[in-house]
Amino acid sequence: MEFSEIVQQRRSVKSYDPDKTISDAELRELFDEVVLSPSSFNLQNWTFIAVKDSAMKKKLKEAAWGQSQVKDCSAAILVCGKLDAYQDAPKIYKDAPKEVQEGLLPMINNFYEGKEQLQRDEAIRSASLAAMTLMYGATSRGWATGPMIGFDPEAVSRLLKLTPNLIPVMIVVLGRQKDPPRPRSYRHPVEKVVRLNTLDGPGLTGMPHPPNKPDPAHMPAGA
Amino acid sequence: MEFSEIVQQRRSVKSYDPDKTISDAELRELFDEVVLSPSSFNLQNWTFIAVKDSAMKKKLKEAAWGQSQVKDCSAAILVCGKLDAYQDAPKIYKDAPKEVQEGLLPMINNFYEGKEQLQRDEAIRSASLAAMTLMYGATSRGWATGPMIGFDPEAVSRLLKLTPNLIPVMIVVLGRQKDPPRPRSYRHPVEKVVRLNTLDGPGLTGMPHPPNKPDPAHMPAGA
Numbered sequence: 309m310e311f312s313e314i315v316q317q318r319r320s321v322k323s324y325d326p327d328k329t330i331s332d333a334e335l336r337e338l339f340d341e342v343v344l345s346p347s348s349f350n351l352q353n354w355t356f357i358a359v360k361d362s363a364m365k366k367k368l369k370e371a372a373w374g375q376s377q378v379k380d381c382s383a384a385i386l387v388c389g390k391l392d393a394y395q396d397a398p399k400i401y402k403d404a405p406k407e408v409q410e411g412l413l414p415m416i417n418n419f420y421e422g423k424e425q426l427q428r429d430e431a432i433r434s435a436s437l438a439a440m441t442l443m444y445g446a447t448s449r450g451w452a453t454g455p456m457i458g459f460d461p462e463a464v465s466r467l468l469k470l471t472p473n474l475i476p477v478m479i480v481v482l483g484r485q486k487d488p489p490r491p492r493s494y495r496h497p498v499e500k501v502v503r504l505n506t507l508d509g510p511g512l513t514g515m516p517h518p519p520n521k522p523d524p525a526h527m528p529a530g531a
Numbered sequence: 532m533e534f535s536e537i538v539q540q541r542r543s544v545k546s547y548d549p550d551k552t553i554s555d556a557e558l559r560e561l562f563d564e565v566v567l568s569p570s571s572f573n574l575q576n577w578t579f580i581a582v583k584d585s586a587m588k589k590k591l592k593e594a595a596w597g598q599s600q601v602k603d604c605s606a607a608i609l610v611c612g613k614l615d616a617y618q619d620a621p622k623i624y625k626d627a628p629k630e631v632q633e634g635l636l637p638m639i640n641n642f643y644e645g646k647e648q649l650q651r652d653e654a655i656r657s658a659s660l661a662a663m664t665l666m667y668g669a670t671s672r673g674w675a676t677g678p679m680i681g682f683d684p685e686a687v688s689r690l691l692k693l694t695p696n697l698i699p700v701m702i703v704v705l706g707r708q709k710d711p712p713r714p715r716s717y718r719h720p721v722e723k724v725v726r727l728n729t730l731d732g733p734g735l736t737g738m739p740h741p742p743n744k745p746d747p748a749h750m751p752a753g754a
Contacts, residue, residue, distance in 0.1 A: 309533070309534065310532065311532065311534060311537055311564075311667055311668060311670075311671035312564060312668075312671070314534055315564045315567050315664065315668070316567070318567075318569075320569050331739065332727075332735060332736065332737055332738060332739050333737045333738070333739075335725070335735055335737075336721060336725075336735055336736070336737030337737075339721045339724075339725045339735060340721060341534075341535060341538045343718045343719065343721055343724060344539070344541075344715075344718065345663070346541075346543050346666070346678050348678075348680050350716050350717070352718065352719055352724070354724065355724050355725075355726070355730070356724060356725045356726070357725075357727075357728070357729065357730060357732070358725060358726070358727055358728075358735060359727075359728050360727065360728065361727075361728045364728050364729070396719075400716075400717050400719075401717075402717075403717065428652075429651075429655055430680075432652055432655045432656050432659070433655050433659045433680075433700065433701065434659075436655070436656045436657075436659035436663070437659050437660075437662065437663045437678075439660065440568070440659070440660045440663035440664060441538065441663060441667075443569070444664075444667060445534060445535075445538070447534075448533070448534035448535070455569050455571075455660075457653075457656075467729075468728075468730055469729045469730045469731050470730055471730065474730070477656065478656065492567075493573050493623075494573070494623050494624075494625075494626065495566045495567065495575065496566065496575055496619075496623075498559060498562045498563055498566055501562075501566060501575070501577065501578050501579060502558070502559075502562045502578075502579045502580075502581060503578070503579070503580050504555075504580075504581055504583065504584075505580070505581075505582050505583065505584045505587050505691075506580065506587070506690075506691050506692045507578070507580060507691055507692045507693055507694065507697070508692050512555060512558055512559055512562060512581060513555065513559070514556045514558075514559030514560075515555060515556070516554065516555050516556075
């Protein structure tokens with residue numbers, strides 16, 4: 309399937325066939341791709357918990373405002389961000405040339421150490437990139453998915469036994485879609501959300517723009 | 532190109548052919564797909580600034596630790612997260628049935644209003660999902676990309692005239708790759724970063740696991 313088709317086909321799905329299961333082998337095929345997602349300094353600030361067990365999915369549903377897709381899906385995958393991933397750098401770069409290690413490792417440490425907001429930003433950023441790969445990989449193999457943030461992060465952390473260095477970033481439910489897809493919901497126009505050169509530059513219409521002539525009819529998207 | 536192939540082919544590229552340009556029409560084709568990315572409550576917490584102008588790319592490079600890919604790429608795309616996207620909900624749901632609006636709009640407002648950390652988390656999460664779509668869409672069309680966080684966010688915000696409701700989440704440089712790709716860098720093993728049912732559950736090997744028998748040889752990935 310071409311990527312354009314995958315993007316069109318991917319929808320955030322809420323109703324799943326509760327009898328459909330996914331094998332570890334099928335999940336593994338997906339995650340072999342997910343881990344190829346990019347991350348800052350290749351720190352791979354992610355950890356995934358694939359909840360397939362029925363009793364566990366039931367408990368997870370309770371921590372997710374009772375939303376039935378968490379129970380009915382084939383796997384509810386908690387995508388976690390790893391706050392202290394920068395501490396893995398020595399391991400990640402263990403085979404790099406010595407001069408690369410000597411330059412990079414102190415730099416990475418200085419960049420993140422003690423910076424709690426940045427560690428959190430990074431965990432969410434990298435884990436989200438990986439989550440998107442997971443959803444497209446699933447779509448390309450005929451699975452439906454749905455990303456969710458509607459859950460109690462503390463309850464989920466307790467239930468899935470997260471260590472304090474991990475934060476829940478989202479749940480991606482994955483399974484066989486039950487109901488036909490609804491019409492796609494509203495999207496802001498591209499020319500509104502994509503600006504050229506500066507926020508107050510012309511919106512991207514797809515037509516070439518004369519330089520230095522922003523279209524005054526377009527208000528900045530962030531205004 | 533199959534998605535598996537796109538994932539394998541996508542690499543974080545740093546060297547670009549400075550003579551290669553991208554047309555607005557080509558960018559538009561990409562962004563028509565990017566805006567189909569998922570976001571919480573479909574709030575589309577993103578705004579993109581595609582910097583194609585040479586003088587602007589040069590200035591942006593200076594705000595990005597002098598990294599040459601920002602100047603040499605065909606477009607340096609600043610992916611912004613929109614902190615106040617929840618305020619767009621009335622517009623986004625304007626065509627929804629009245630009873631949906633009456634339930635959903637106060638709920639969305641309560642969920643985000645006054646919660647600065649959550650607004651930031653959401654902006655980073657949604658913008659990162661969109662950034663991943665951008666990179667795969669580009670790869671599928673033969674463009675190389677590179678996500679970057681190595682820049683001064685304040686300097687970039689000033690230069691691209693961001694309003695205070697927007698935060699830079701990453702720059703995605705996009706262009707024609709100049710040098711041959713380097714070998715892919717180290718990835719943590721899948722069985723380490725993907726756990727079954729709980730963090731201390733068995734790692735995902737791709738083989739079926741007997742229920743309630745976690746493999747003690749596997750340490751939790753987050754430990």
